[in-house]
Every structure is written in C-alpha cells, then in structure tokens.
Amino acid sequence: MSPPILSFRDVTKSYPLGSGLDRLLGRGGRFIALDGVSLDIARGDVVGVVGESGSGKSTLASIAVGLFPPTSGEVTIDGHPLSALRRDRRGPLRRRIQMVFQDSSSALNPRKTVRRCLAETLALRGVPRAQQEAEAMDLLGLVGLGSEIAPRLPHELSGGQRQRVGLARALAMRPDILIADEPVSALDVSLQAQVINLLSRLTKELGLTLLFISHDLALVRTLCTRIIVMQKGRIVEQGPCREVLENPADPYTRMLIAAVPKGLAGRRTPGPAPAAAPPPIQPMHAIAADAHSTSSR
Amino acid sequence: MSAPILSIENLSVGFRGQGGGTVEAVRGVSLTVAPGEAVGLVGESGSGKSMTMLAVMRLLPSTARITGGRVVFDGTDLAGCDEAHMRGLRGREIAMVFQDPQSSLNPALTIGRQITDVVRAHRAVGLREAREIAADALQRVGIRDAAARLNAYPHEFSGGMRQRALIAMAIACRPRLLIADEPTTALDVTVQAQIVDLIAELRRDLGIAVVFISHNLQLVSEIVDRIVVMYGGKVVEDGPVEAVERTPRHPYTGLLQACVPRLTGPAGPLVTIEGAPPRLGRMPTGCPFSPRCPQAEPRCSEEMPVLGATDDHRVACWRPQ
Numbered sequence A: 001m002s003p004p005i006l007s008f009r010d011v012t013k014s015y016p017l018g019s020g021l022d023r024l025l026g027r028g029g030r031f032i033a034l035d036g037v038s039l040d041i042a043r044g045d046v047v048g049v050v051g052e053s054g055s056g057k058s059t060l061a062s063i064a065v066g067l068f069p070p071t072s073g074e075v076t077i078d079g080h081p082l083s084a085l086r087r088d089r090r091g092p093l094r095r096r097i098q099m100v101f102q103d104s105s106s107a108l109n110p111r112k113t114v115r116r117c118l119a120e121t122l123a124l125r126g127v128p129r130a131q132q133e134a135e136a137m138d139l140l141g142l143v144g145l146g147s148e149i150a151p152r153l154p155h156e157l158s159g160g161q162r163q164r165v166g167l168a169r170a171l172a173m174r175p176d177i178l179i180a181d182e183p184v185s186a187l188d189v190s191l192q193a194q195v196i197n198l199l200s201r202l203t204k205e206l207g208l209t210l211l212f213i214s215h216d217l218a219l220v221r222t223l224c225t226r227i228i229v230m231q232k233g234r235i236v237e238q239g240p241c242r243e244v245l246e247n248p249a250d251p252y253t254r255m256l257i258a259a260v261p262k263g264l265a266g267r268r269t270p271g272p273a274p275a276a277a278p279p280p281i282q283p284m285h286a287i288a289a290d291a292h293s294t295s296s297r
Numbered sequence B: 001m002s003a004p005i006l007s008i009e010n011l012s013v014g015f016r017g018q019g020g021g022t023v024e025a026v027r028g029v030s031l032t033v034a035p036g037e038a039v040g041l042v043g044e045s046g047s048g049k050s051m052t053m054l055a056v057m058r059l060l061p062s063t064a065r066i067t068g069g070r071v072v073f074d075g076t077d078l079a080g081c082d083e084a085h086m087r088g089l090r091g092r093e094i095a096m097v098f099q100d101p102q103s104s105l106n107p108a109l110t111i112g113r114q115i116t117d118v119v120r121a122h123r124a125v126g127l128r129e130a131r132e133i134a135a136d137a138l139q140r141v142g143i144r145d146a147a148a149r150l151n152a153y154p155h156e157f158s159g160g161m162r163q164r165a166l167i168a169m170a171i172a173c174r175p176r177l178l179i180a181d182e183p184t185t186a187l188d189v190t191v192q193a194q195i196v197d198l199i200a201e202l203r204r205d206l207g208i209a210v211v212f213i214s215h216n217l218q219l220v221s222e223i224v225d226r227i228v229v230m231y232g233g234k235v236v237e238d239g240p241v242e243a244v245e246r247t248p249r250h251p252y253t254g255l256l257q258a259c260v261p262r263l264t265g266p267a268g269p270l271v272t273i274e275g276a277p278p279r280l281g282r283m284p285t286g287c288p289f290s291p292r293c294p295q296a297e298p299r300c301s302e303e304m305p306v307l308g309a310t311d312d313h314r315v316a317c318w319r320p321q
Helices: A020-024 A057-065 A082-087 A114-124 A129-142 A159-171 A189-206 A217-223 A241-246 A251-258 B049-057 B083-089 B111-122 B127-140 B159-171 B189-206 B217-221 B241-246 B251-258 B298-302
Strands: A006-016 A030-041 A046-050 A072-077 A097-100 A177-181 A209-214 A226-231 A234-240 B006-016 B022-033 B038-042 B064-073 B094-097 B177-181 B209-214 B226-231 B234-240
Touching (some): A006 A057, A030 A234, A046 A057, A046 A217, A057 A177, A072 A082, A097 A159, A114 A129, A114 A159, A129 A159, A159 A189, A189 A209, A189 A217, A189 B251, A209 A217, A234 A241, A234 A251, A251 B189, B006 B049, B022 B038, B022 B049, B022 B064, B038 B049, B038 B189, B038 B217, B049 B094, B049 B177, B049 B209, B094 B159, B111 B127, B111 B159, B127 B159, B159 B177, B159 B189, B209 B217, B217 B226, B217 B241, B217 B251, B226 B241, B226 B251, B234 B241, B234 B251
Parallel strands (some): A046 A209, A097 A177, A177 A209, B038 B209, B094 B177, B177 B209
Antiparallel strands (some): A006 A030, A006 A072, A226 A234, B006 B022, B226 B234
8 A cells, every 4th residue: 555645643733822921931821723633644535624613624734735834743745744845845745735725715816817826826837938828728627617717807706716716726736635625615505516526526537635624514425535523633533434424433523413404304493294204324334445545543 | 374574575676787777686576474484595696685685674785775666564664764764673673693793793892782782772771771681682592601791802702602692682672573694604514503503492482583594405494484595686486495395396496405415315426506697787588597497498588487376385487396
C-alpha cells in the first residue's frame, strides 16, 4: 500500500486566552482548537470531515493547506513536512493542496474578472501567457461554465457560478488534494446538488483527494467514501462513510445524525399516522467493503 | 375551518427597473394562513417567497412597492393602510425573524434593552415589568438563567442563542403570526434542529400561526401543516404537507424534493434541476418553470396555467403529476 498523501501526527493548535497582561503573567490559559489529531488520508480518498462550529474542522483544513502552522505535531504530504513546503513557496509541492472556501463572494477579488482571476493563477503555475486564455476556458468548461462568463466580475455571477469559479481557480494549480470548506452551505438545495455532483465527478475524473468539510451528514454520505467526526478539537469517530453513518459508535455521531432534517418522517407535531414506514436501514454486511478505507488509527 | 388570520389575494410586488419601468418579483400570489396554522413557504432564491412576506410586513426595500392585490390581516388590508397602523401591528400582532441573527441585533445594546424596547413600544408597562416580560420570553425560548442574560450583549451569545433571542423578541408581545425567513440557514444542523423544535413548541403552547420560509422541503415538512411552493414569483403548488410530500403534483416540487440528499436509500448522484431560475424581468410568458421542466410541452411556454382549486391541494401546471 502506498504511503498516505496527507498525514497528521499528533497535531495540536491552541490560542492564548485572556488579556495581554494575563498572557504576560502566564495565567490566561489557552483555547485548544485542535487537540492531538492524528490521521492518514490515502491518495484518491474522498473524506468528509463533520462536526459543529468549534469542533476544529476548519482549523484542520487551514493547517492542512498551510494557512497557519500547528502549535505542535507534524503534517506531512507524501512524507514531506508541510513546514518545509512553506519556505519553498514556489516549489512544486506547495501547489498540491488547494482550497475552496465557503463564502464565494469574499473568496474572489471583487475587482478582477473571472478571466483575470484564472489567468493570474495559471501564471503562478508558470503557464505561458499565450496559453493562459485557452487553459482558462478549459477550466471553465471543466466546472460546467461557459466562456461567456469570462469577462464578468464576481458580483455579476450567481452564488452557484461563483462557487464554480472558486473551484476552477483551485483546479488551475493542478492540485492532488482539494480542501473544500463548507462549499455549498450558502447555496440553495438545487444548486447544492449541482455543485456536489460536480465535485463527485471531478474527484473521479482527475483522481483528486478531497477533504470535504461540512456539517451536513446527508451531503457527506452522498459524496464521501470516508468520514471523520470531530468534536471539541478531537476526532471522536472515523471510518468508511456508510458504515459509520449506519452504525455510529459514538454518541456525538448519533446526535449529528438525529439532527438531519427527515421530512415527514421527522414530524415534530402529532399529525395523522404516517401511511408508510420510513425505509429500513440497510444492514451493514450488505454493503460491499469500502475500497478506499485505510488502516488509520 | 375558521376564517384565515392572513389572506394574501393576488399580490404583486414590483421593483423600479431601468428607464422607469417596473419589474415584477411577486406576480399575483394568493395564499391564506389560518389561526394557529403553520405554513411552509418553499422555493429557490429569487422565487419571491421573502418578498411576499416582506410585503405583508410592509418592509419592502425602498426600490420595491406593492403593485397590486391585497394583504388582509384580521380584516384590514395592510397593502393600503398607513404606516402608523403598520407600526402598531409589527412586533405586536405580526413578528418576523430573519436568517442572519448577527445583523438583526444591535451590537451596541444589551439583549434585554432590545427586547424591552419592543415590549414598551406596544404595551403600557414600566421598565421593571417590561424586563420581567423580556426575561419570561428569553426563558421560553430556552435560554437558561434568563434574568441575568438580559444584561448580555449580542456578541456574548452564540449563533444559536442569538437566533433564540430574536425569537424571544418576536414572541414577547404574543403576536398571532410569526414569519420566520430561513431562520436556521446560518446555523449548524444540531442548532437548526433545536430551533425547529422551539418553533414547533411555541406554536403548540402559544397558538401562534407560523409562516416558515425555507428552500429545504425536508426541513419545513417536519413542522408545518401546509406547504406553499413558489417559483418565478408565482405559487405553483399549495396543499397539506402529507399530500405535497407524498404526491407532489407540480414537477418542480418533485424535483425540489429529490435534490435534497438523504441519510437513507441509495447514495448515488443527486437529482439536479438543470438550468437556473428565471431572472427578474425575463420571465417566460407561460409557466415560469417551463424552460427547466422535463415534462414541458409547447403549451407550457405559451400560456400560464392557473392555480387549480379542485380540492385543498392546488397546483398550477398543465400536466400535473
């Protein structure tokens, strides 16, 4: 088995609490955002990271992409420590992780057209000017957008289109790992479905490793092969996605599952008895073993 | 059935377009809400669902105005009444809760001050009594140690607590109608479930009628009695929640239902609705959904179907399912 493409070893991130004086006197204490997290992600894994606000899932993503360093612990990409990658900014390894953000309107520069945004990213990768236009159009096609949006500014696009542009920009660097932090939580259900299907198709076509951060377990179930459940900076449960969702071992996972809207099956007020019982949950042994599951601890 | 508490009749809302024209965002919407009833108003962004309810509150943006129809609340037409009358109703008889609790609260004033302001605007009570009412409302929405929490500022509350505080503000004067516009969209799933529980509870205990605006059919189905689906500024389907959920008659409703991911059943690719909702001012002549509808026939793009009223499950479609 090949080594994990992304690996966390005992990673902790903490922030000082209290006023400046408290900190000077060492009595402020620290807020622990990520608490000794270890995980391995294999090439081609599509991993859902779930948990509530404050569970540390976005901190995990930010550290993975190198936005800030961990307080302690080690993050490696294909065996290379991320701290070394940051110094070597132009190096080929740095661009291997790209990120798609939740709020597409603040993730794009409001004064740059889609064309310019993509061309500048391609230039960073060293694509010659003459080829930038053609590649930018290819990228737009890849995320299901037409070339007519190239001259537009972000505010002239719909939320779904902006999120696709954000995705195209991330893909412009030809990453191995894509980190998507709540990429669809600001979108309508119909657009959500389009973007999720697009992500699913792209991970397969491009062989991407995807870290999909979300609080929506139903979405994670649709897209991901593995799931990591986080609570208060720790991983409380992980494993093949369907297995965990159908047989949750941790009470916190069960609570998250219970919170997913269930339509008529989840009626709060006593109404007429439902005519049909909800479909029974598939027994675990009926599901083929997940090819992507790794021997992470 | 008792007389409706709110009856929207053929309501139209228009925005001033370029060159003096008017672009209609709400196009002849009719719907009713019975006392104590919970109605889910469902549709995508731009379907006109929020504009319809903002028109009821007479809180439309300055570029928009009611261009036709009536909004009858408790026997009075709100579309034509004066601002003074509206001020007496807002917060007293009809209250609204918005999506983003952060921007709905004044960051410089305590939670207690903001709730007591509402109470004192509508009821002849002193400060002490207003604070008691406010503490009572906060307690009712599930905030522990409510009396002490009155002195907290919005930034000291979590997102879920802020939304609870806004709901407390909305119910402090015991309104008869609560309009909740995507009240859980900015919240975590677990907090979302709590807020939905809370709204169901308030309805049961206080008998408040609720209009719950959302784009998630699965979510609203958990608490409403009736679902009204809007598309392109029009009501396309309206019926009891069981009927709409089990046998959606408009193709749009069926697709809206199918594109929500679920925790049970097959986990393949999601059903999507191809294309995008029509843009303001570029509404098709016929059914607004016809350009995206897999079942559309030539007639659909030429002639707008009327909302059929054969039973209490109405649908505006030439080829209902």
